Amino acid sequence: QVQLVESGGGLVQAGGSLRLSCAASGRPFSGYGMAWFRQAPGKERELVAAISWSAGTTYFTDSVKGRFTISRDNAKNMVYLQMNSLKPDDTAVYYCAADSLALRAPSLLARADNYGYWGQGTQVTVSS
Numbered sequence: 001q002v003q004l005v006e007s008g009g010g011l012v013q014a015g016g017s018l019r020l021s022c023a024a025s026g027r028p029f030s031g032y033g034m035a036w037f038r039q040a041p042g043k044e045r046e047l048v049a050a051i052s053w054s055a056g057t058t059y060f061t062d063s064v065k066g067r068f069t070i071s072r073d074n075a076k077n078m079v080y081l082q083m084n085s086l087k088p089d090d091t092a093v094y095y096c097a098a099d100s101l102a103l104r105a106p107s108l109l110a111r112a113d114n115y116g117y118w119g120q121g122t123q124v125t126v127s128s
Helices: none
Strands: 003-007 010-013 018-025 034-039 046-051 058-060 068-073 078-083 092-099 115-118 122-127
Touching (some): 003 092, 018 034, 018 092, 046 068, 058 068
Antiparallel strands (some): 003 018, 018 078, 046 058, 068 078
């Protein structure tokens, strides 16, 4: 059974940084694309960043480009989201997600429906 556990959320002032971590277990890690989503109160869930199973392709939504970085460490079964220059609009619950299919084409990285496994979420609050 695939399990994803996020950590690293918290309260930070605007302009600050946080690093979110996601620990994966239950299946081989390296062959699956990974992503971070977020959902703010009253808003739809948004795909924030994704990284291909090969780690050769990444995706970022426009609002976080240049500020966020996604990475993975296959030896540790971990995926990270480094968030810099945080803004109050970044406030949301952040979810780690894993692709349901191994070795998917990187061109499909940003298709949200690919991601069938979810963590419990971690709250990120950015104060102004």
